[in-house]
Amino acid sequence: MHLPKIGFLLKNSLKFSIKQGIFFRGFKLVLEFNEILNLLKAGKYLVTLHAKQRMASRKISHADIKNCGATGSVIESEGKIKVTGLDCDSEELRIICVYEDGIIIITVF
Secondary structure (H helix, E strand, O other), X not given: OOOOOHHHHHHHHHHXXXXXXXXXXXXXXXXXXXXXXXXHHOOOEEEOHHHHHHHHHOOOOHHHHHHHHHHOXXXXXXXXXXXXXXXXXXXXXXXXXXXXXXXXXXXXX
């Protein structure tokens, strides 16, 4: 029985997973993009002190973050997750977060 090399499996798995909206962190499957949006929409996230300060200064509420999860799309880059959607006033809202045992919001704008 011929088994493909590990590099081949990882390379092909990564290509397949990106097409399916899934990203890797250190070759470990972390989370589907739709699940990230669902967690934001459900209010299941933590907010860093920096993000809380930005939310206050930019008048962004938790309702805005939930709406962004309901209307948004996700891009993963350099280990961070960028969600772009609409706030409650239908204006563009961007959320930068990471996934470490749950969603942690780093900043909003």
